[in-house]
Amino acid sequence: MQSDRSNLLKIRKLKVNNFRCFGEHEFELSDEFNVLVGANESGKTAVLDALATGLVPVCRGLGTDPDRHAELAADDVRRVTYPGRSVERQLPARLCWVLQLNRELAQWETSIERSGSPQGNPGRVEAAMLATSTAVGGGEDVVLPVVCYYPAERQTGTMAGGDARKYAPGPRASGYHMCMRPSLREESFLHWFAALEMDSWQVGRTAPGLAAVKAAVTSCIPHCRDVLYRAIEASVVAVLAEGRELPFRMLSHGVKNVLAMVADIAWRSFVLNPHFGEAAPAETPGVVLVDEIDLHLHPTWQRTVVDDLRRTFPRVQFIATTHSPFIIQSLEPGELINLDEREPAEYSDQPIEDIIENVQGVEEPQVSTRRRQMMKAAQRYFEVLEQAEKAPPHEKERLKRELDELSRPFSDNVAYHASLAFMEAKREAAGLGDGES
Numbered sequence: 001m002q003s004d005r006s007n008l009l010k011i012r013k014l015k016v017n018n019f020r021c022f023g024e025h026e027f028e029l030s031d032e033f034n035v036l037v038g039a040n041e042s043g044k045t046a047v048l049d050a051l052a053t054g055l056v057p058v059c060r061g062l063g064t065d066p067d068r069h070a071e072l073a074a075d076d077v078r079r080v081t082y083p084g085r086s087v088e089r090q091l092p093a094r095l096c097w098v099l100q101l102n103r104e105l106a107q108w109e110t111s112i113e114r115s116g117s118p119q120g121n122p123g124r125v126e127a128a129m130l131a132t133s134t135a136v137g138g139g140e141d142v143v144l145p146v147v148c149y150y151p152a153e154r155q156t157g158t159m160a161g162g163d164a165r166k167y168a169p170g171p172r173a174s175g176y177h178m179c180m181r182p183s184l185r186e187e188s189f190l191h192w193f194a195a196l197e198m199d200s201w202q203v204g205r206t207a208p209g210l211a212a213v214k215a216a217v218t219s220c221i222p223h224c225r226d227v228l229y230r231a232i233e234a235s236v237v238a239v240l241a242e243g244r245e246l247p248f249r250m251l252s253h254g255v256k257n258v259l260a261m262v263a264d265i266a267w268r269s270f271v272l273n274p275h276f277g278e279a280a281p282a283e284t285p286g287v288v289l290v291d292e293i294d295l296h297l298h299p300t301w302q303r304t305v306v307d308d309l310r311r312t313f314p315r316v317q318f319i320a321t322t323h324s325p326f327i328i329q330s331l332e333p334g335e336l337i338n339l340d341e342r343e344p345a346e347y348s349d350q351p352i353e354d355i356i357e358n359v360q361g362v363e364e365p366q367v368s369t370r371r372r373q374m375m376k377a378a379q380r381y382f383e384v385l386e387q388a389e390k391a392p393p394h395e396k397e398r399l400k401r402e403l404d405e406l407s408r409p410f411s412d413n414v415a416y417h418a419s420l421a422f423m424e425a426k427r428e429a430a431g432l433g434d435g436e437s
Helices: 044-061 125-135 172-177 188-205 206-218 254-274 272-282 305-312 325-329 352-357 370-387 393-410 414-417 421-429
Strands: 009-019 020-026 033-037 078-080 086-091 092-101 104-112 118-120 146-152 224-230 235-239 245-246 286-290 316-321 336-338
Touching: 009 044, 009 146, 009 235, 009 316, 020 086, 033 044, 033 305, 033 325, 044 092, 044 104, 044 125, 044 146, 044 286, 044 316, 086 370, 092 125, 104 125, 125 245, 146 254, 172 254, 188 206, 188 224, 188 235, 206 224, 206 272, 224 245, 254 286, 254 305, 286 393, 325 352, 325 393
Parallel strands: 033 316, 033 336, 146 286, 286 316
Antiparallel strands: 009 020, 009 092, 078 086, 092 104, 104 118, 224 235, 235 245
């Protein structure tokens, strides 16, 4: 059974008013996993951005600058377009968080009022974290929560590069360095992993931080037996179950993405709580935000990635977004947040087709779009024939043209015309023959 430190940091609730695409909305979050789903432009990333803003005073109170503002920006204010007139900002705009800090709940909010000046009251949260930071400065083995936000562009060149020196021994708070936009680029990962390996060689044993990273990676990467740094190749390599080695650069984007993210969380957990040693990833609590958790992952991996992360970082509260029905299928009740405002549906362990239709709103997912169009065209074709039997002569020419238009998009589809074969005789009988079908 987990101790109270599991609740050292969790986000219990988020309230938004006039924030980006939201008028007024409230989100209640579960302890372990929360996954936001919804159509594009439904506000999934906006929610993650709001949650990240709520964690800024936590990082500041622990003595680090998360490189993110704790206030609303002017561009965050919801705008309403009045056709033919104007586009108006909706004020006041407000974000409000309820955070679990140890055994207490702390609420704080930030807003932009009609005066236009940002306002906020993060003092209570910062003060609570400052006490923890002071204890760390005195050498006490207090637990520090991991905090990370992995945006969708985490593997692109737009993110800051890495520097192996920042992973050298230093203050525990260095585990928050760039935590709101961690670099997962290949060169960054290579730098710090090589530094850890070389340090292990020099001391003659695997550094606890490196051991923690290796254990986390092999727990989350299917068929991966080990992760090594090969100096002769100047590359990190993944050792697969059959003994084959693949350099990091040759791994798929999906493997790179998960490997680098898992290694980053594990390493930060160790830096923040070195007294846990190799067990740091399993013992460290915190909050991790992940935009598009299924990024580049094959469906077989999408089925297991949530359970992999849940098992490897059991005390962390994950809040993620996805478009994958396989991710939805792997969730427990209460862990899905549907921004499409559909009626709550059972989804855990349910068939993928039911999840896609009932949760994600895709009509007849087992039928392709072209097949569905073909079926609708066939139905309309039959309806036109029914009309033609009673239509006056001057109307039949219009109906004949409509039948030709219905058939034209599927002129190359044998199945479509086979299904209409019995209707063609009726078409001839109705005086609508010589069609293009």
